[in-house]
Amino acid sequence: MRPPSYKAVVDEFAATIRSGCLSPGTRLPTHRQLAAQRRIALGTATRVYAELAAMGLVLGEPGRGTFVREQAGFDGLEPSRNLPVRRTADLSFAQPLADEQPDQLRHALRELANSGDIGSLLRQQPPGGRQHERAVVATHLLDRGIDTAPAGVLLTNGAQHALDTVLRVVARPGDVVAADALTYPGLRLLAAAHHLELAPVAGGAAGPDLDALDRLCRARRVRVLYTIPTLHNPLGWVLDRATRERMADLAREHDVTIVEDGTYGFLDSSAPPPLQTFAPQRTCYVSGLSKSLASGVRLGFAVVPEPLAKACAASLRASTWGLPALVSALATGWIADGTLTRLEKRRRDDARARQIVARTALADLDVTAHPASYFSWLRLEPHLRRDRVAAALAQEGILVSTADAFATDGNPPQALRLALSEPPLEDLPAVLTRLRAVLEAFPL
Structure with missing residues (x-):
């Protein structure tokens, strides 16, 4: 089967850009100019540039045009971290880390080595974590304003794993997930992996445009709303109580499941209560210890409504079977003794x-x-x-x-x-x- 004719135009541009004949920053013809030059439809010209953008070769700037992208590889969703010079x-x-934490790790490992049942760390954990460790996290969450039984807490391999687990349960391929126009990159990776459609919600300096969210939910069957209400990544906003209440009301009105990311919430102790407290029966709260404890301590958690708990546990069993017992013992020990x-x-x-x-x-x-x-x-x-x-x-x-x-x-x-x-x-x-x-x- 012959490829569509526009593919030849895409391939030609791609080869020219990769060869260096079109240098970074070169402005390409407008969509109309390209259509006229190549005798193709305007929609086809738009598709050419869309494919080149998806390949990471061009950037489209509304109101300014389409430009050849810098190919050094230090931007994008998954940029290179191998710098051409010594890292400054x-x-x-x-990835915050305090100077005293290596010594804290040595002390905690000695404590574990001297514990009465160290052999238990060699045994398989149940999906979602051991009951006493889930209870430690449930107690910790009381300081965040979340009051849940240990059975409602599922321990995971970091917050990203918690988000992955929840999305596997509350969304199916093709479902629409509403999210801020700028949001956590890990959501984009999971949406692509699970074939979910991300529907952007415009926002301002103080938070998302809830009127726009309402219109989206009326126009589309939105299955999930992903939100970061406290210390939004990357814009840093903290939603006020009234905004959280209205967001919960919209979720109930449109039968939307809220996935609330609380990863950075600990940084603002004066923030209003989590969304989970306004709509506990339709909110999955996900977070972890990578920003508060250390990025190498991969302990996350999800607080889910009771009807979803069994399915989430099954998803955890399918993905990792269980947590590394040593990591969960270390992390929950630091929570219990006040280190966290x-x-x-x-x-x-x-x-x-x-x-x-x-x-x-x-x-x-x-x-x-x-x-x-x-x-x-x-x-x-x-x-x-x-x-x-x-x-x-x-x-x-x-x-x-x-x-x-x-x-x-x-x-x-x-x-x-x-x-x-x-x-x-x-x-x-x-x-x-x-x-x-x-x-x-x-x-x-």
Whole structure:
């Protein structure tokens, strides 16, 4: 079977771009110009550019045109982390770690070695975790405003695994999942893996446009609403109580299951209660300890309504069978003895200190950030393109995340997310000053 004729145009552009004959930043013909030049329909020309964008070769900028994309590989949903020079700072991934934590790990391992039944750690755990460890997490969640029995808590291999488990149960291939136009990249990966359609919901500085969500739910059969109400990733908003209440009302009105991501919620202890408390029978709350404890401690959890618990446990059995007993014992031990509470307090103080540094170093730039957040959202000047800025920063040893990773609507803005937790606090001013210098060095 012959391929569609437009494929020849796609292949021609792809070869020209990859060969370097079309350099990064080259503006391509408009859709109408391409249609006229190649004697193809306007819709076909649009499809050509859509396929090139999906291949990571071009960027479409509303109102400006289509441009050849920087091919260095330091932007996009899964950017390269192999820098061309020695790494100066990783601002692409939030992975806070306190200096004393290695010693805490040594102490905890000694405690486990001296425990009465260390052999139990060699046995298979049930899907969802052992009952006493689920009870520890349920008690911990009381401080988040969530009151649930241990049976309603399922332990997982990190928050991403919790999200994966829940989506497998509440959605089927082809289902529509409403999500913010900019949101957590892990959702996009799971949506692609499970063949779910992400329907973007526009938002502003304070949160999503709930009128737009209402219209979407009236126009489409939305199965799931994914939301990050406290310390949104990447925009940092914290939804007020009235917004949470209305979101819960909309979910009930349109029979939508809410999947609430609470991963960063611990950073703002003054936030309103989780959405789960407003609609407990239709909300699955997912979170983990990667940001509060350590990214290498892969313990996550899902709080699910009772009718979904059995199906979620079966999904866990199908994916991993059970948790690594050593990890769950370590993590729940740190929760039970108060280590996690102390670390969360330290993280909150640390995040606020870093935001103060960022506000000073990035003054007068278009930055959105919550004062308790570990990241900042930097909108670039009109003459700057996110892929070229990311590549230029990589040449300075600085990794960043571009808006491509977070966009669900196919039109990423010219913006970067800066994760502030990895560089030592005393080095952060110099890192951000260097980042600013790279931005200012681009010609107008």
